[in-house]
Amino acid sequence: MGKITGFKEYERKVESYAPVGERIKHFREFTVPLGGDELTKQSARCMDCGIPFCHSGCPLGNLIPDFNDAVYKGHWEKASKLLHATNNFPEFTGRLCPAPCEEACVLGINEDPVSIENIEKNIAETAFSNGWILPQPPTQRTGKKIAVVGSGPAGLAAAQQLNRAGHLVTVFERDARPGGLLRYGIPDFKLDKSIIERRLEILEKEGIEFRCNVEVGKDYPTSQLRETFDAILLCGGATIRRDLPIPGAELHGVLQAMDFLTQNNLKVSGDPFDGEVVTARGKHVIVIGGGDTGSDCIGTSIRQGAASVTNFEILDKPPVGRPENQPWPFWPMRLRTSSSHQEGADRCFSIATKSFVGDTQGNLKKLLTVEVEWIPGPDNRPVLRELEGTEKEWNCDLVLLALGFTGSEPNLASALGVEMDSKTNIEASTRDFKTNIPGVFAAGDQRRGQSLIVWAISEGRQAAHHVDTYLMGNSALPLKGSGDLPRV
Numbered sequence: 001m002g003k004i005t006g007f008k009e010y011e012r013k014v015e016s017y018a019p020v021g022e023r024i025k026h027f028r029e030f031t032v033p034l035g036g037d038e039l040t041k042q043s044a045r046c047m048d049c050g051i052p053f054c055h056s057g058c059p060l061g062n063l064i065p066d067f068n069d070a071v072y073k074g075h076w077e078k079a080s081k082l083l084h085a086t087n088n089f090p091e092f093t094g095r096l097c098p099a100p101c102e103e104a105c106v107l108g109i110n111e112d113p114v115s116i117e118n119i120e121k122n123i124a125e126t127a128f129s130n131g132w133i134l135p136q137p138p139t140q141r142t143g144k145k146i147a148v149v150g151s152g153p154a155g156l157a158a159a160q161q162l163n164r165a166g167h168l169v170t171v172f173e174r175d176a177r178p179g180g181l182l183r184y185g186i187p188d189f190k191l192d193k194s195i196i197e198r199r200l201e202i203l204e205k206e207g208i209e210f211r212c213n214v215e216v217g218k219d220y221p222t223s224q225l226r227e228t229f230d231a232i233l234l235c236g237g238a239t240i241r242r243d244l245p246i247p248g249a250e251l252h253g254v255l256q257a258m259d260f261l262t263q264n265n266l267k268v269s270g271d272p273f274d275g276e277v278v279t280a281r282g283k284h285v286i287v288i289g290g291g292d293t294g295s296d297c298i299g300t301s302i303r304q305g306a307a308s309v310t311n312f313e314i315l316d317k318p319p320v321g322r323p324e325n326q327p328w329p330f331w332p333m334r335l336r337t338s339s340s341h342q343e344g345a346d347r348c349f350s351i352a353t354k355s356f357v358g359d360t361q362g363n364l365k366k367l368l369t370v371e372v373e374w375i376p377g378p379d380n381r382p383v384l385r386e387l388e389g390t391e392k393e394w395n396c397d398l399v400l401l402a403l404g405f406t407g408s409e410p411n412l413a414s415a416l417g418v419e420m421d422s423k424t425n426i427e428a429s430t431r432d433f434k435t436n437i438p439g440v441f442a443a444g445d446q447r448r449g450q451s452l453i454v455w456a457i458s459e460g461r462q463a464a465h466h467v468d469t470y471l472m473g474n475s476a477l478p479l480k481g482s483g484d485l486p487r488v
Contacts, residue, residue, distance in 0.1 A: 006044030012112035049106035057104025080127035094121025104329035135205035152180025154444025155235035157460030174215035248356025253364030257402035289402030299340030317349035
């Protein structure tokens, strides 16, 4: 694919960033795109590997060698069609996906992999700028009504697929605007919200109805949901935040990361926010948690004018290269440095927080930590051990808990009689995404637990196929990969 010898001739390149001193002054995206000629060279690096393991690395089964070949030949519109055949929202994944496809790239065995994610983003942006992405409303309707609860990437992907199959789709969202985590959890410097609005405009013109500020089970009775709709797809996400149950956790200044990010996103968008506004300005901030959410808190805190930002991770510092026990093409746990990390955060590994300390008014003033190590346990699973004599006191005014999510909120599932597992994820089979209640399906993080945006889109697409089959007896919607065109 691409140029047969391209991987020998060209080195990997991706978008660069605006200088740190410039980009931390605003919340806009700050990547500097590659030129068209350079993108052609990057797509030319896609080698004739025989078996494209990138397909298995991508939960969506994106046709990566095919769209790389199209870009190399200058056929950008064809590349867009190939990309959209498997991915409803490449402008999202092209910005936010950790790119498991690149870790599975055959070239990545002994060289830098093909810059698949950046090519994907540029295909989507080129298609939008040229007016190739247009609404595709169905030519006829089946008369079947479907309720999709939750407007994150899983819900949006399923809604678009089901609508294109001719069904009448209503998306319920309890927040003021659609998008879920994309809108309220991802900072604008990673995903400008105009990117979401641009896609939502397409979905609305295709005929999808969005009902925002409506929480099913509270503002809209579950009994009415069952009576009105022929099928229900639950895509509410995994929204229960993991706590840190240690002394002082109730102090003013200890805040969940998602609360911090949400209020900042609302402020940047000019939307109202109920409750106390917490800012990092002038404060010594400690972010507990080393994942993407922690990184987003770092970048947001720095832009708000924090006096300092420190990042704690309880796990050991991973190696820069691929660990020996995680060979290609598996996803490796190696050190990843985000743009936010580069903006001025101190990163601390193998450290556990023991307690928060406040003043007499209940305000956070410091925290206490201990260094830890991971040792093999009786069953050979890692066991945490504190290192004696490594206790340390840290001054801080704001702590952000970026510890991930433990499951989904159970209220709606319980009201519908849907079974859940011990983590309050909805029990639904990956074979057909059905729950124990006929006509009720589940997909995305609400089914599988906290995961990636690309997995949410994949599950939304697959669930749409099975909902369509349930209603019509068969489905032309793709189960995975490009598949066939819808029946209408």
